[in-house]
Amino acid sequence: MKATNSGDRRESTTAARNEIELALLARIAKRDAAAMKELYLLYHRRLARFLTRLTSRYDLAEEIINDTCWIVWQRAIDFRGESLVSTWILGITYRRALKTLRSIGPAAQEEIDVPDAASEQPCEQAELNEWLGVALARLPLEQRMVLELAYHLGHSCEEIAAIMDCPVNTVKTRMFHGRRKLRGLLLALASPA
Amino acid sequence: MDRHPPITNPHDEAAHSIPWLVNGTLHGEAATSLREHLAVCSRCRESYESEKRLYETMRAEGPLVFAGEPSFQKLMARIEIAERAPSMDPAYEALRGDRARSSPRRNPSRTAIAIRWLAAAVLIESAGLGLLAWHQHSPSLASPARYETLASPARTYGTNARARVVFRSNLSLHDLANVLHGVDAHIIDGPTDANVYTLGFDDQVSSPDQLEARLAALRAQSAVLFVEPASTHGAP
Numbered sequence: 131m132k133a134t135n136s137g138d139r140r141e142s143t144t145a146a147r148n149e150i151e152l153a154l155l156a157r158i159a160k161r162d163a164a165a166m167k168e169l170y171l172l173y174h175r176r177l178a179r180f181l182t183r184l185t186s187r188y189d190l191a192e193e194i195i196n197d198t199c200w201i202v203w204q205r206a207i208d209f210r211g212e213s214l215v216s217t218w219i220l221g222i223t224y225r226r227a228l229k230t231l232r233s234i235g236p237a238a239q240e241e242i243d244v245p246d247a248a249s250e251q252p253c254e255q256a257e258l259n260e261w262l263g264v265a266l267a268r269l270p271l272e273q274r275m276v277l278e279l280a281y282h283l284g285h286s287c288e289e290i291a292a293i294m295d296c297p298v299n300t301v302k303t304r305m306f307h308g309r310r311k312l313r314g315l316l317l318a319l320a321s322p323a
Numbered sequence: 324m325d326r327h328p329p330i331t332n333p334h335d336e337a338a339h340s341i342p343w344l345v346n347g348t349l350h351g352e353a354a355t356s357l358r359e360h361l362a363v364c365s366r367c368r369e370s371y372e373s374e375k376r377l378y379e380t381m382r383a384e385g386p387l388v389f390a391g392e393p394s395f396q397k398l399m400a401r402i403e404i405a406e407r408a409p410s411m412d413p414a415y416e417a418l419r420g421d422r423a424r425s426s427p428r429r430n431p432s433r434t435a436i437a438i439r440w441l442a443a444a445v446l447i448e449s450a451g452l453g454l455l456a457w458h459q460h461s462p463s464l465a466s467p468a469r470y471e472t473l474a475s476p477a478r479t480y481g482t483n484a485r486a487r488v489v490f491r492s493n494l495s496l497h498d499l500a501n502v503l504h505g506v507d508a509h510i511i512d513g514p515t516d517a518n519v520y521t522l523g524f525d526d527q528v529s530s531p532d533q534l535e536a537r538l539a540a541l542r543a544q545s546a547v548l549f550v551e552p553a554s555t556h557g558a559p
Contacts, residue, residue, distance in 0.1 A: 140347065163399060166398075174395070175389055178389035182389075192394050196398045200402065262381070277381070278381070281342075281346060284346050284347070285348070286346075289348075312377075313373075
């Protein structure tokens with residue numbers, strides 16, 4: 131019963147937040163700069179953290195946020211509420227981030243040999259603290275995005291499917307392989323060469 | 324990599340569902356069934372605990388603080404510039420392209436007429452400006468070119484146009500000069516203790532709209548963290 135109550139609570143909080151954001155979008159559609167500022171500041175902190183982790187560069191993160199919000203400004207009038215406002219905004223952010231990250235290309239990285247058995251072992255806190263950023267950066271982009279959206283931003287599997295515009299099973303599979311590879315990378319990075 | 328692995332036993336089922344229980348988005352029957360399995364399976368419980376550590380580490384707030392206000396100013400400057408001259412913003416053009424593909428064009432003939440009128444207006448204005456320039460400068464055509472040296476008298480700038488600006492802390496002298504040249508501005512005071520500079524603009528800036536356009540151009544620069552119009556009286 132406890133789980134159901136927490137699920138209900140999450141749904142009602144999400145619905146209330148969505149109502150506020152819908153009202154802001156309606157004002158933005160009428161070119162209300164104050165509403166744009168309110169929505170911008172609501173999202174800036176979490177998008178900046180999410181994108182700075184992904185890109186390792188605040189200037190790129192800021193550029194993606196402003197590209198996203200610029201599209202929100204232009205397209206607020208077309209938003210029909212088919213999804214949550216947050217899913218819509220994150221979907222735009224995701225596409226802009228993919229485009230930016232693909233345009234700058236992957237950073238040159240040393241190959242790490244990850245033994246199969248390593249990915250079955252649980253991660254320890256010390257490994258996480260020291261190597262998480264490095265290991266995440268070595269994951270395939272889509273797998274990393276799923277992990278960041280689920281764990282960093284707290285989105286559900288269905289919300290992530292809507293954000294990434296893919297089936298729910300694809301999200302589950304990316305999560306499965308992403309976690310498996312991450313565990314292997316953390317153990318390989320933490321082990322002395 | 325995106326092929327879904329076949330789920331053949333409760334441990335595999337748990338391995339796929341644990342992340343969503345950990346982040347609090349798995350509910351109902353699926354959550355109940357997973358909790359029951361975790362209560363009797365030590366291997367999956369260990370995996371759940373490990374996943375929870377990963378979730379909490381990723382969720383933890385780092386020491387960085389992001390200020391939204393300066394970024395928002397840049398966005399509004401971009402919107403202002405794009406809406407005045409839409410073709411200057413490539414993202415705007417891309418968006419226009421998307422819209423053109425997804426919706427019928429509105430009043431094409433009216434747009435075409437407006438473009439022709441605009442083109443004619445630009446030609447007339449150019450001809451007028453050319454004549455004016457010839458009239459004003461023709462007596463001095465034979466005089467030597469004007470150069471500014473360190474000993475030249477200081478140029479004068481509009482008395483009413485001032486801005487308070489904070490530049491990025493690691494800005495090089497070269498980049499600072501580029502920013503100032505880009506908007507025809509000069510530092511006339513500062514930095515204050517809070518690193519605020521006061522800028523003056525040339526005599527071309529004589530109306531609030533012209534000042535606002537220069538401020539918008541400054542806000543659009545990544546080297547500029549903060550801009551506001553300043554009074555001509557008092558300290559920066």
